[in-house]
Amino acid sequence: MKKKNLAALLMAGAMCLSLLAGCSGGDGGESNPPASDAGAQESAPAGNGNQGGQTTGTAGGTFKLGGIGPLTGENAIYGKAAMNGAQIAVDEINALGGPIQFELQAEDDQADPELGVNAYHKLLDDGAQIIVGSVTSGSGIAVSAETYKDRVFTLTPSGSSVDVISGKDNVFQVCFTDPNQGTGSADYIAENFSGAKVAVIYRNDDAYSQGIRDTFVAEAETKGMSIVYQGTFTKDTQTDFSVQLAGAQNAGADVLFLPIYYQPASVILAQAAAMSYAPTFFGVDGMDGILAMEGFDTSLAEGVMLLTPFSADAEDERTQGFVKKYNEFYGEIPNQFAADGYDAVYVIYEAIQAAGCTSDMSAADICEALVKAMTAISVDGLTGQGMTWQSTGEVSKAPMAVVIKDGVYVTP
Amino acid sequence: MKKLIQKIKGLKKTTKVDFATYLGVILAFVIVNLLRTGGLLNRSLTGMLVPICAYIVMAVSLNLTVGILGELSLGHAGFMSVGAFSGVIAAQGLQASIPSAPARLVIAILVGAVFAAAAGFIVGVPVLRLRGDYLAIVTLAFGEIIKDLINCLLVGYDSRGLHMAFNISGSLTINDLGLEPGGMAIIKGAQGATGTTAISTFTAGFVLIMITLVVVLNLVRSRAGRAIMALRDNRIAAESVGVNVTKYKLMAFVTSASLAGAAGALYGLNYSNLAASKFSFDTSILVLVYVVLGGLGNMWGSIIAAAVLYILPEALREFADYRMLVYAVVLILVMLATNNDQLKALAGRILPKRKGAADNG
Numbered sequence: 001m002k003k004k005n006l007a008a009l010l011m012a013g014a015m016c017l018s019l020l021a022g023c024s025g026g027d028g029g030e031s032n033p034p035a036s037d038a039g040a041q042e043s044a045p046a047g048n049g050n051q052g053g054q055t056t057g058t059a060g061g062t063f064k065l066g067g068i069g070p071l072t073g074e075n076a077i078y079g080k081a082a083m084n085g086a087q088i089a090v091d092e093i094n095a096l097g098g099p100i101q102f103e104l105q106a107e108d109d110q111a112d113p114e115l116g117v118n119a120y121h122k123l124l125d126d127g128a129q130i131i132v133g134s135v136t137s138g139s140g141i142a143v144s145a146e147t148y149k150d151r152v153f154t155l156t157p158s159g160s161s162v163d164v165i166s167g168k169d170n171v172f173q174v175c176f177t178d179p180n181q182g183t184g185s186a187d188y189i190a191e192n193f194s195g196a197k198v199a200v201i202y203r204n205d206d207a208y209s210q211g212i213r214d215t216f217v218a219e220a221e222t223k224g225m226s227i228v229y230q231g232t233f234t235k236d237t238q239t240d241f242s243v244q245l246a247g248a249q250n251a252g253a254d255v256l257f258l259p260i261y262y263q264p265a266s267v268i269l270a271q272a273a274a275m276s277y278a279p280t281f282f283g284v285d286g287m288d289g290i291l292a293m294e295g296f297d298t299s300l301a302e303g304v305m306l307l308t309p310f311s312a313d314a315e316d317e318r319t320q321g322f323v324k325k326y327n328e329f330y331g332e333i334p335n336q337f338a339a340d341g342y343d344a345v346y347v348i349y350e351a352i353q354a355a356g357c358t359s360d361m362s363a364a365d366i367c368e369a370l371v372k373a374m375t376a377i378s379v380d381g382l383t384g385q386g387m388t389w390q391s392t393g394e395v396s397k398a399p400m401a402v403v404i405k406d407g408v409y410v411t412p
Numbered sequence: 413m414k415k416l417i418q419k420i421k422g423l424k425k426t427t428k429v430d431f432a433t434y435l436g437v438i439l440a441f442v443i444v445n446l447l448r449t450g451g452l453l454n455r456s457l458t459g460m461l462v463p464i465c466a467y468i469v470m471a472v473s474l475n476l477t478v479g480i481l482g483e484l485s486l487g488h489a490g491f492m493s494v495g496a497f498s499g500v501i502a503a504q505g506l507q508a509s510i511p512s513a514p515a516r517l518v519i520a521i522l523v524g525a526v527f528a529a530a531a532g533f534i535v536g537v538p539v540l541r542l543r544g545d546y547l548a549i550v551t552l553a554f555g556e557i558i559k560d561l562i563n564c565l566l567v568g569y570d571s572r573g574l575h576m577a578f579n580i581s582g583s584l585t586i587n588d589l590g591l592e593p594g595g596m597a598i599i600k601g602a603q604g605a606t607g608t609t610a611i612s613t614f615t616a617g618f619v620l621i622m623i624t625l626v627v628v629l630n631l632v633r634s635r636a637g638r639a640i641m642a643l644r645d646n647r648i649a650a651e652s653v654g655v656n657v658t659k660y661k662l663m664a665f666v667t668s669a670s671l672a673g674a675a676g677a678l679y680g681l682n683y684s685n686l687a688a689s690k691f692s693f694d695t696s697i698l699v700l701v702y703v704v705l706g707g708l709g710n711m712w713g714s715i716i717a718a719a720v721l722y723i724l725p726e727a728l729r730e731f732a733d734y735r736m737l738v739y740a741v742v743l744i745l746v747m748l749a750t751n752n753d754q755l756k757a758l759a760g761r762i763l764p765k766r767k768g769a770a771d772n773g
Contacts, residue, residue: 071732071733072733072736107729108729108732108735112690113683113685113686113687113690114463114683114690117459117683118456118459118460118726119729120459121454121455121456121458121459121460122455122456122726122729124455125454125455125456138604138685138687139685141606141607141684141685142683142684142685144684145610145683145684145685146684161603161606163603163606163607163685166607167607203602204563204564204601204602205559205560205563205602205687205688205689206602206689207600207602207603207604207606207687209602210600210601210602210603211603214585214587218585218587234560234563235689235692236556
């Protein structure tokens with residue numbers, strides 16, 4: 001018996017060692033695509049760039065960006081996409097060979113505020129000067145409170161809650177805020193489906209879902225839309241929606257608004273198809289990613305509409321170049337989060353040029369300079385043309401609705 | 413000096429272990445503070461100090477239920493949640509009347525402890541009368557119920573005082589509270605407590621650990637503590653000599669719950685955002701892992717296990733995607749190592765004194 005125990009211990013030890021060896025070997029390959037020459041050839045049109053023109057001479061050095069997002073756990077698809085997108089932008093900018101060079105370090109927060117703050121401290125230890133994150137709102141609120149205290153410039157690619165930016169002058173968003181998504185969706189539905197009966201299914205233990213639903217319902221009321229059914233679910237009950245779907249069907253809803261993430265949405269789509277209930281499904285940016293989901297039959301998503309600022313099959317050269325590169329490195333079609341991450345790096349690039357920062361400045365000095373520059377610049381990105389920022393940190397750009405046809409997004 | 417040494421030698425072994433535990437915690441606090449003022453502690457560790465303190469208190473308090481009382485509680489995070497949210501409401505609501513942050517923190521921790529104790533009492537009274545694993549089942553359910561209740565809770569504060577609404581229909585929002593323009597939302601249902609002013613400090617965490625240790629260790633070594641342990645070891649025998657089962661079980665359970673509530677308040681006031689979903693079954697199990705790895709009934713073991721196992725996944729960040737895998741392997745290794753007879757014998761030979769301490773740990 002004793003011997004057996006010792007043998008087990010040894011075996012486990014050997015396993016552990018071999019694992020460590022394996023890690024150190026494969027460590028370099030985690031998510032760094034080689035700074036390819038493809039990037040240089042594409043010549044990466046760096047936004048308008050005109051704002052920064054007058055001060056380009058002074059800005060320079062290698063800036064260290066710290067990325068925070070869920071790289072593991074149930075929301076990993078968002079964090080990974082955003083950080084991969086950011087990495088592509090970093091490689092493009094570095095390949096330009098200009099005075100401004102970037103280095104990106106991504107840390108995992110599993111979409112948890114506690115781990116987000118831990119990741120943030122770790123990044124500062126490692127010398128990060130500017131934070132690109134957090135990818136999710138919950139973690140973003142906690143992290144931005146810390147960055148505000150420490151005066152570190154923060155640009156969140158996709159932390160859409162208002163609480164992420166409210167009261168913090170150093171935090172800016174690339175994505176729409178939740179209220180904007182809610183009102184935007186309500187406006188779009190009121191305009192394009194006049195007289196429709198709308199049902200909402202949302203997750204009431206999730207800040208993102210609840211936030212969008214609240215503003216959607218408020219805007220729907222002012223627009224005089226009829227909301228015939230509202231169903232809720234929680235993290236623990238997101239595997240069965242037969243009750244909510246039956247409720248929506250019995251109420252005669254012909255538009256089903258789903259301000260939720262794509263995993264529960266995929267279950268809803270499958271169950272609705274099984275009970276042959278076919279309303280128009282309308283999602284927001286959380287729905288983005290459903291086509292890349294493993295084991296999901298994309299034919300179920302046929303006809304689903306969603307409000308997203310990015311569509312991978314947009315015709316313009318820049319989007320095409322990004323999609324091609326992303327597909328090459330990571331083997332999938334980028335979603336909106338990847339584009340948000342990509343834009344975030346270019347926005348920082350533009351702002352640094354406009355502010356004339358150098359990398360030997362302290363994080364706090366960079367922060368003050370960038371905060372001033374942010375409200376003055378205008379950036380053309382993948383997720384919007386001529387993005388500008390208010391001093392509150394909110395972005396203004398045009399929302400866009402897409403519909404899924406034959407497994408890709410198309411503009412209706 | 414000689415007298416003192418004589419006195420220490422004359423103490424009971426358990427008392428020695430207790431004093432060593434206090435001394436260890438104080439030493440750790442002093443060393444960490446010295447390192448911090450010397451600038452030798454990096455930001456990651458500095459940032460982790462408060463959550464570590466909160467988890468240590470959680471582990472010690474759960475150890476009281478699991479190790480000393482011998483009942484399995486799977487919803488300890490539920491009490492933490494009650495403490496955290498009531499503490500946040502207290503701290504945020506008193507912002508105007510008590511400007512001093514440390515004073516507010518103390519009040520918040522007390523409020524958290526009282527509310528969690530009340531919750532523990534409500535859960536404990538019916539359940540602790542039962543035999544078998546019912547406490548585990550009910551605490552499991554309790555954790556989930558608390559999560560759902562807080563998801564329905566809307567709390568705001570303005571010059572007229574505290575406003576609360578219970579969003580059972582799922583259709584209310586924070587705007588339905590009718591706050592005055594200058595009012596502040598404290599808990600926004602599923603979005604949790606956002607915009608909380610973070611006032612927790614490491615010193616407060618240290619004081620809380622010390623209080624927890626004094627309460628728990630004194631309870632365990634007291635007459636009541638012996639009654640509790642007698643119940644754990646043989647309920648029928650204890651009952652036959654006149655030990656009041658419900659009273660002593662409830663005493664341990666409510667103490668444990670209120671300490672968890674205090675830890676929750678400390679934790680909740682360390683982050684500007686706190687959602688009920690954080691205090692899920694996973695968190696309860698995490699704390700249970702600290703307790704089991706530290707040793708059932710072994711308080712200093714819980715302290716070390718909580719601190720080490722909290723830092724471990726953060727220290728493993730270098731491994732990127734593999735870090736949770738490595739973490740799991742380390743857990744298995746620790747479990748195998750601490751239960752290995754040969755290693756124990758080896759440790760016994762190297763540290764002959766330890767054998768006695770380990771027996772009554």
